[in-house]
Amino acid sequence: MELHTSRLKLRLIEFSDLEAIHQLHSIPEVDEFNTLGIPENIEQTATLIESWLLANEQQEVTSYTFAIETISNKVFIGLLGLKLWPKKNRRAEVWYKLQPDHWGKGYATEAVNSILDFGFNKLNLHRIQAGCAVANIGSIKVLEKVGMIKEGKCRQVLLLKSGWSDNYEYAILETDYELLKK
Template sequence: MNFPVLETERLILRQLKIEDAQAMYIYASNDDVTKYVLWDSHTSSEQTKQFLQFMIDKYEQENYAWAVTLKDSDEFIGTIDYVMFNKEERIGEIGYAVSHLYWGKGYMSEAAQAIVHYGFAKLNLERIQARCFAENIGSERVMQKIGMVYEGTMRKAKFSKGTYYDLKMYSILREEANLS
């Protein structure tokens, strides 16, 4: 697979590389960042390297996981990917994580808009969805900013870290997206 590099006004979305491990560990080990994700905080930089290697190895298949980097410095600030991709049904689901050092700056909305556009324009998707824990206001704002429509709350839909969580579901359809 020839991995797509995406460019936005302030970001470059590129393939993950093992050299991203230290920057990823800074946020992946932060409990505030991992509070609303399905994985536990990383406890060592070695764990982060193993995770990155797992993701890099998946590029041999059809894997759409991008490193989110600042355009002016190539600084790695997070990841965004299609956590679910169904070619036959033409449906994708996006997920993302960004360093707490970059919260509230609009970077993840910018990255999400780019991969949604890519999903419709290049992957021929009909529907792109995203879910978040009901308490995750930051993630919900990203979904709203990129034009996703709230579909409802799935009660106790995810068991993670010993607790059941309600999940909010958002989506955007091809005909709702601005593909110009």
């Protein structure tokens, strides 16, 4: 499965993405607001990828994990995930990570818009949400640009390398999305 925007191709990850994903997860700037932590070795990343591949391939998919590539030069620039709740809830959570040299260029906004379209128009979701550390200004801007609404703040819910962090909760409903696309 692939999703396309004017500048990006989002394709389901493959085990052959191991090196690129490991490199992305090993960058301190990428890890700053992430609870996963920097992997100790490539085997730890391989185990993570195997769990993502399993979730992508189950009879009832529980999550989609996409590699983000630029169309112009076919370079891996990040990851985008959509974690699904049980089907009856029609709900999912989006997450993303980009290589720092691709920050501030609109790629995250473009990728998240694509996954919102996929979630609402192909998966028939009712709600897509995202969490974001309160100091993660870049992600806050992305979530607000795509039309997500800040619903609240969870206190000290993220254990980051720097210590406990508060987390903003964002969401967009299918009705919000329909209004934005008019």
